Amino acid sequence: MKFLCVRCDEPMAFEKAEGPEEGSLAVTFACARCGARFALLTNPWETQLVRTLGVRIGGRRVPPEPMELVRGTLVQQRDPEPAPADVRAAAPVWTAEASQRLERVPEFVRPMARQAIERYATEQGYREITVRVVDEARARYMP
Amino acid sequence: MAGLGNGKETKMKRYREIVGDGGSAVLAQVQEQRARVESRLARVRHVVAVASGKGGVGKSVVVANLAASLTQQGRRVGVLDGDLNGPAIAxxxxxxxxxxxxERDHAAPAIGPLGIKVVSMALLLPRDDTPVIWEAPTQDDAYVWRGTMEASAAREFLADVEWGELDYLFIDLPPGAERLPHLAGLLAGRVRGAVVTIPSQVSRMIVAKAVVLARTAGIDMFGEVENMAGYVCPRCGAVGDLFPGDDAEAAATSLGLPSLGTIPFDPRIALCADRGDPFIAVYPDTAAAEAFAAVASRLDALLEACG
Structure with missing residues (x-):
């Protein structure tokens, strides 16, 4: 799908994607020449179709996690295999505020978000995941 | 300038005149997905998709026992359960x-008897009776996206599982033929196909559709296995007819395929499958086990000759 600014006859560029909220994505495009902007609002079926393709509107900034789509979408799943004791001991601890912040992430992407934030925290050497660490990770993965 | 209302309107740009898609690079993302599949299967010598057309012909049992036979013959074998909604191989x-x-950058297959590597949706579901339900804003009109989701899930299994060095990766397809074109698109030139039938006109009629569709999609179909070809008497070991029908060679010829062999019906095959034991390892001296070994040898010879 491509968008054209009819006034300028110029292709419009992706600006940002928000959601999904209540099954709808809001994707904003802008014309680089005249600055006109418009938002594409998807209905739940369109949102789901995009999701099932395993692609990201606006492009991917980080490679997908292994089995990202299946694990993020399968409603009933086995608990993952417990991590080895040494790995678990080294895993950063979530503060209550940071956990509450994570609860605001849509449920179907929450496991991936948790994993990405924990990985970021581990890479940075943080032992505790605070709201600040969540914001840092968000800036890294979703600038 | 296309312009509107200025009296000098010209034809606006069309889809193919615009380079890129505005920043999402969806095509590049899809190409990247395919590159991941290719890279992940680089150390797999033969990818074999096994289809059946109709359900109930014992395809998964045949795949499980061919995998075991080839392993016993010294081959390194993995099985991907392509039946997401009715996973049985695990x-x-x-x-x-x-x-x-x-793991951080891959998923690791389960290791079964004889060292066979196995990946199945069953390894993700909490109970045997848990159905596959995908989270969605709405389950209404799921037919719109469910097929796409299943195709993407199959692609993700292929892209993310680290099989290591394998001589054979079997993909046990669900009944029907609809997954074949998708596999051809993902594994262009890498996947070959075989079919499993039983000595029934209906089974052969339906499997013929799968063969034609696979060929249309560019999959090299290389053989047919006829399952339940006769019944082994548990008392005397004699093999009698279970279904009336043509001989297997004639049936395979009608499909334009070489026959890889026939497998007689033996109720102990189903018992072993229920227990999770490879029949050919538990009852190696039976007619059915010998038949599985012969089919495995023929398959191996055919594919080794293909390179």
Whole structure:
């Protein structure tokens, strides 16, 4: 799908994607020449179709996690295999505020978000995941 | 300038005149997905998709026992259960209790008897009776996206599982033929196909559709296995007819395929499958086990000759 600014006859560029909220994505495009902007609002079926393709509107900034789509979408799943004791001991601890912040992430992407934030925290050497660490990770993965 | 209302309107740009898609690079993302599949299967010598057309012909049991036979013959074998909604291979190969292990950059297959590597949706589902339900804003009109989701899930299994060095990766397809074109698109030139039938006109009629569709999609179909070809008497070991029908060679010829062989019906095959034991390892001296070994040898010879 491509968008054209009819006034300028110029292709419009992706600006940002928000959601999904209540099954709808809001994707904003802008014309680089005249600055006109418009938002594409998807209905739940369109949102789901995009999701099932395993692609990201606006492009991917980080490679997908292994089995990202299946694990993020399968409603009933086995608990993952417990991590080895040494790995678990080294895993950063979530503060209550940071956990509450994570609860605001849509449920179907929450496991991936948790994993990405924990990985970021581990890479940075943080032992505790605070709201600040969540914001840092968000800036890294979703600038 | 296309312009509107200025009296000098010209034809606006069309889709193919615009380079890129405004920043999402969806095509590049899809190409990247395919590149991941290709890279992940680089150390797999033969990818074999096994289809059946109709359900109930014992395809998964045949795949499980061919995998075991080839392993016994010194080949390194993996099985991907392509039947997402009715996964049976994990149970048949005794790994149903294992969980798919997901590491930082790959998923690791379960290791079954004889060292067979197994990946199945069953390794993700909490119970045997749990159906596959995908989270969605609405389950209404799921037919719009469910097929796409299943195709993407199959692609993700192929792209993310680290099989290591394998001589054979079997993909046990669900009944029907609809997954074949998708596999051809993902594994262009890498996947070959075989079909499993029983000596029934209806089974052969339906499997013929799968063969034609696979060929249309560019999959090299290389053989047919006829399952339930006769019944082995548990008392005397004699093999009698189970279904009336043509001989297997004639049936395979009608499909334009070489016959890889026939497998007689033996109720102990089903018992072993229920227990998760490879039949050919538990009852190696039976007619059915010898038939599985012969089919495995023929398959191996044919594909080794293909290179």
């Amino acid at each position: 149970r048949m190969l005794g790994v149903g209790h294992q969980t798919l292990r997901v």
